Amino acid sequence: MARKFLAAIVIALTLSGAGWCDDKLNVAVSHPWLALLASFIGGPEVNVIPIRIWNANGDLVMNERGKILRELPEGTKIIALDDDDARASGLDGRRKFDVKALYTKFPADVKTLSDPSVIPFVAQRVLTALSEWDAQNYPYYQRRLAEFQARMSSSILVGQVLKEVTICDMSGSSGILLRAAGCSVLRPEELERWEKGNFAGLREYLDGNKAKGINTVIDDDTPPALKRYLSGRSDVFRWERPSLERDYPSFLHEQYISLWQKIITKPLPSRNNRRR
Numbered sequence: 001m002a003r004k005f006l007a008a009i010v011i012a013l014t015l016s017g018a019g020w021c022d023d024k025l026n027v028a029v030s031h032p033w034l035a036l037l038a039s040f041i042g043g044p045e046v047n048v049i050p051i052r053i054w055n056a057n058g059d060l061v062m063n064e065r066g067k068i069l070r071e072l073p074e075g076t077k078i079i080a081l082d083d084d085d086a087r088a089s090g091l092d093g094r095r096k097f098d099v100k101a102l103y104t105k106f107p108a109d110v111k112t113l114s115d116p117s118v119i120p121f122v123a124q125r126v127l128t129a130l131s132e133w134d135a136q137n138y139p140y141y142q143r144r145l146a147e148f149q150a151r152m153s154s155s156i157l158v159g160q161v162l163k164e165v166t167i168c169d170m171s172g173s174s175g176i177l178l179r180a181a182g183c184s185v186l187r188p189e190e191l192e193r194w195e196k197g198n199f200a201g202l203r204e205y206l207d208g209n210k211a212k213g214i215n216t217v218i219d220d221d222t223p224p225a226l227k228r229y230l231s232g233r234s235d236v237f238r239w240e241r242p243s244l245e246r247d248y249p250s251f252l253h254e255q256y257i258s259l260w261q262k263i264i265t266k267p268l269p270s271r272n273n274r275r276r
Contacts, residue, residue: 025134028072030080030089032060032244033113034102037126038079040247041144045137046130051078051089054241058220066090072097079129081122082106100129111173111221116156116180119248120149151249156180159256165263166214170194170230172221174239181256186214197225210235215263237262 024047029035035050042048049072053063062069069089072078074096080086082103091099102125112118127145131138159181166184169175170191178185186209188194194202206216218230219239230236237259242251 025130025137026077027130027133028068028076028078028097030078030085030091031110031113032241033110033119033122034079034081034126035244036242036246036248037119037123037148038130039244040148041123041127041141042130043140043144045134045140050244051091053244054220057224058241062090077133079126081110085110100132102126102129112176114173115176116152116252120152123148148249151247152252155249155252155256158253161260162256162263166212167259168209168214168216170222170226171217171219171239172223174217174219174221177239177252177255178217194229195223195226199226199229202229206230206233206235213263215259217259 025042025045026047026049027038027042028049028051029038030051032050032052032054035048035053038046038048049068050063051069052060055061069091076097078091078097078099080089080091080099080101082101082105084105086092086099086101091097102122108118113122123145127141130141134141159177161181162178163182164184166186167178168186168188169178170188171178175185175187188205190201190205193200209216214235216230216233216236217239218227218236220241222230231238239255239259240251242248
């Protein structure tokens with residue numbers, strides 16, 4: 001009897017350590033973008049556990065080096081973007097899990113998930129998945145989806161402060177967000193060469209843009225060598241990835257405002273100039 005009691009405590013502590021809650025719908029998700037959506041739509045009714053996360057460099061890696069996946073209880077509800085995403089997350093062939101792929105094949109590059117014109121459609125499929133597992137909370141999930149869509153529209157309106165502002169786009173995936181805000185986006189012809197580490201002419205190009213008041217945007221999908229070269233320049237803005245604790249509409253709002261503030265804020269003169 002004592003052994004059974006001890007075993008029950010061990011199991012309870014294990015599930016608690018993984019973040020599982022008995023009074024919520026427990027859902028593991030294969031991709032951090034899906035974690036953001038499931039967390040927003042599910043609100044306090046859903047406990048979301050990401051199988052893969054972005055690390056400090058913005059790379060997609062297994063959460064806790066795969067420990068989360070290994071410790072998922074049998075019958076766990078899991079959302080994957082598509083079949084390829086499920087395989088990349090280590091879910092292929094694991095019949096003990098209830099895996100729901102939102103698409104057989106996602107019809108676009110995964111990088112487009114940040115696109116305000118794409119992500120609401122994925123959010124709709126997340127709503128459908130949650131509702132199939134938890135039908136009684138469908139009206140709540142539906143309201144949360146409507147709120148998500150309304151707030152995304154509001155964030156894009158905020159981004160209109162950047163309308164027709166010229167931005168040099170050296171990002172890997174944030175150009176769609178710049179275009180959504182109405183920016184005039186420059187994509188240099190030499191970018192592919194610079195992305196490979198051949199930086200001939202890059203400094204002159206950047207200095208020329210800076211003299212014209214043109215800022216450059218990079219992000220975590222910018223190739224590492226180019227990202228290192230550009231980081232630290234006063235005319236370069238790094239578009240961040242949203243943390244899994246944030247809701248995406250608020251994050252998008254803040255990124256647009258931060259870029260706008262960088263554009264309108266004039267840097268302090270150098271010490272030599274101030275002495276004159």
